[in-house]
Amino acid sequence: MKRRILYPIYMLALLLVLGSCQDEDWKGEQATDGDCLTLSVSTMAASRAEVVGEDRFNENTITRADVYFFSSDAEQNESRTCLYAHLSVPVSNNTLQVQLDKDIITDGNSYYIYVVANYDLLNGTSAANKTLADLKETVLTTNWKDGYSGNTGPEPSLVMDGATTVTISPEGTSGHVDLKRAMAKVMLFPTAEDKITVGEGDEQVTYRPALDRMRVTMVYGVNKTNLAGTYQVQANSDYITRMLRDYQQIDGENGYEQTAPFYSYPNPEETTDRKDTYLILCVPWYVDGEATEQAVNYYYRVPITGDDSPALMERNKYYEVHTRIGVLGSLNPHDAVTVSSNFIIHDWFKMRIDAAMNNYRYLVLDEYTSVMNNVDELSMPYISSSPISTEEGYNPTPEGYYTEITEVSLWNYRQTNARHQYYAEEAKNNYTDEDGNRMEYVGQIPNDYTIRVEGDNLVFGHPLTDDDYVAITITVTVYNEQGVEADKWTITQYPAMYIEGEYNRTGSSNRFVYGVNGGGRDGRSVTNDRGTSLGNVYDPEASGATNSNLNQYTIYISSFDIDDEYAIGDPRSEIIDNLDYLGNQEDVNGRNLTYYYPSVQESISDINTNGSVVAPAFKIASSWGVVDGNGITFDAAKQRCASYQENGYPAGRWRVPTEGEIEYIISLSNADKIPDLFNGDYFASTGRYYDNGYQSSNRPGFYSDNGSHSVRCVYDVWYWGDEKIENPNRFTWGDEPRQ
Incomplete structure (x- = not known):
């Protein structure tokens, strides 16, 4: 899963000023015949060079520009043919002088103008009969400076393009086009x-x-x-x-x-x-x-x-x-x-500058969607035509608004029925999230969520604690003193360890064990090629299972406390082991299990010395994976996990959890961060089983015997990602060679 912190670099803006100029011998004076189009080039990044350092790397340089004219509907229909083009237009004092053929480009008509900077898409050929799609689909090549043999330093310029629609008027027209870099x-x-x-x-x-x-x-x-x-x-x-x-x-x-x-x-x-x-x-x-x-x-x-x-x-x-x-x-x-x-x-x-504006009123953040990975503060540069309005200084807008945190939302997985909760000034009626889940109002935004201004930066702060175990989404509304409101600033803050849940309502059709799904209340038996039981498949809610939680939880871990007895790593074997008696079951594509890497069977001495290995991100099977009450052998448990599939996460990728993973999941349940998932006796990859004493007189811990127990399989999200197969209701082997 991607975790990204978003900030902007600056986009170039071309300011289009359509007016009068004389013929091709124009020397800078104002002309009167209307046969020219004057394009003023402005780089908004120049005023913020100290933030992104673009000018010194020639990222704002325009050495040439090609200007193509199309009918006004070309943006919706890129098959439109180029009507007129002025190629290799030189740039002088941030101005392009585009000569017009008034027999083709006529007053009173609107045109879609496409501009390409710093690259000759036509390679010396004519623009005649070229469609907008032809131009955009032309393959361009840049031999980047490789840093060897004197081929060093910044690139001389970067390829950019942009477009706008304008109406030609003999009285003069203003507009703009934003140039965007291609790399x-x-x-x-x-x-x-x-x-x-x-x-x-x-x-x-x-x-x-x-x-x-x-x-x-x-x-x-x-x-x-x-x-x-x-x-x-x-x-x-x-x-x-x-x-x-x-x-x-x-x-x-x-x-x-x-x-x-x-x-x-x-x-x-x-x-x-x-x-x-x-x-x-x-x-x-x-x-x-x-x-x-x-x-x-x-x-x-x-x-x-x-x-x-x-x-x-x-x-x-x-x-x-x-x-x-x-x-x-x-x-x-x-x-x-x-x-x-x-x-x-x-x-x-991207900043839009209108050449007709005389009194600028603007407020632009460097970005509007940000991600914080295990950090407590985030600074956001901004550009504003007046100071930011804040509650602290109480310099509100004329309407009384000021910059503030308006909402904090997060998922609560403490109960089987997960809830999407939010803090705000007041509750909202019939409030749902973008997926249609009802949002539950909790109360006022806690005081440890703060927003302040430091120079040209907005600074958001929220100190993470051990009680934070899910991603937190923060919404900030930003105003300046002139009353200009920026787009909402949305921040997602991730702790070092966090949990995500997904409710699998249709597990009866998307959960398989060695090709068998369904099950209902009484269950369906599953056996390997030798006829040995791999347990049953059930409907956990109908069967009266002791654990009927239909949520799949994914645990993301970037670090442990120094005193924790775990090691983050790859728990899988480096050697292919397709296990015994799993060779006959073909999937929807006619494949058999070929590249299975089971969990390494850690030795107890290694665990005591180095700690048990825990994957950096792993998904836990929901209660759709419940085994019948009689349990299964350790070999059968390994085969069950190897052939397990649920909710679009294919077979051949699941495995028996390590002792460290079971302990860590239990620690999350004990801390009331997720419901209990290991009520009973469950195999770990060592061959020992964990017993929480729910159905026995044992003290919670790991035990050794040759008996039958349950298993709860896990899926390595850190390696396989969170993408699902196209049809989750068809049994599919997803095993691949290790990379």
Whole structure:
């Protein structure tokens, strides 16, 4: 699941001023024959260069512009043919002079104008008979500076396009067109521990980083696209294997920044044989007391959008990536150590400036949808024609409004019937969320949710505590003193550990065990190829099961407290084991189980020494997975999970949970964060079973025997993602080779 913090970069604005000018010999004076179109170019990012640093990277530079005229309905019908074009229009003093053929472009008529900056889509050919779709679908190629052999520094310019509809008038007309960049921008901001100590006693060695010699490489950037957003990346030809950037010092002693950004065209997820875009950071470390020249390079793989999300390199996005290095990496860049990263995805800024405006009144935030990953504060830059109106200073708008948090909403999973709750000034009538769920009013917004102004930034604050266990959505309404209201600012704040729930009402049709679904009150028996029971399938509400919770809970964990006896990692075996007696059942596609990786059977001594492994994100089967009261053997439990499918999450991916995962789920239930899920005796991947004493005299804990018990399967969301198969009501093997 993608977790993204959204901020904007700035979008360019072309201000269209339609007026009179003379013929092609125009030298800047006002003309009178109406045969020219004057386009004034304005870059709103220039005034905020200190925020995004665009000008120094030529991100606002326009070296040429091609202007195409179409009939006014071309935006809805891109098959319209180009009526007129003025190509390679030079830019002078932020102004484009577009010569018009008044036999074609006539006064009183409206035209759709499409502008492409810094790229010749026609490659020297004519615009005649070209449709708008033809232009947008033209494949463009940019050989990004790779950072090697003198091919360094910023790009000279970036490809942009935009459009507007205008009506030609001899008296003069004003309008605008926004230019949007066609690529993504990536910057990595690394920091490192002041020192790292390895070994013990006489073998202890302390290393220090040589930060001024860091370098970063982008792997698999994309150099082709089209402006329609439909280009299919060709895996064998469109990827740039390596692009290198050095670092330079900023902000005093400890801040370092790339000498130039990386750029990449989109890398869509549906690409055949797709290669994900990622970063390799090189940090030299030297032995404390020795010369920095003796530092040795260590390599780290840094995911651009986290471990669980592909880096799509979406158009108009700036991927700001942060990582902190606290361990020695790999000496081999091809085997770089993967480190965690925090990332912010900035939207491109878009400001509409009307040339006819004399008295500007505006209020624009850098973004309107933000994500906070386990942090307590978020600063949001803004541009405003007057100071922000706040309750603290009580400088309200003329109507009495001021900037405030208007709603805080979150899910409550403490009960089987999950509730979507909200805090606000007052309750709302018949209030539902976007999925139609009824919203339950809780009360006034707590005081620990705050909003304040610091310089040119709005700062939201909410300190996370151990009681926060779900994503929190905050809505902020922003006004300036002139009464201008910005779009709603929506923030989603995620704790280090959080839970999401999904109610599976139709499990009777979408839950399978080895191809068998349904079940009803009396259940249907399931056996493996040898005839050994894998338990039954039931309707948990009709069968009188001790646990009839139809929610599937997903647990996301980014860190544990230092005292917790768990280790975040991959609990699966590295070796394919399709288990015995599961070879005959074909799925809807005629496949059999082929690439199954069961949970590693941890030893008790390893658990006691290193802690039990817990996956960073895993989904728990709902009560549709209930086993009959007699239980099943451990081998049958493994086979049941291997062949389990529920709610669109296919078979071949589920597994028996580790002891650590069972303990952690139970700790959440004990903390009243989710209902009890392990009432009874349940197998763990060690072969031991957990007994909470619900149906026995045992004290809660893990026990060993060769008897029969229940199992509650788990699904590795961190690896497989949260996408469902197309038809959840057909049994499907979803196993694949490990990547």
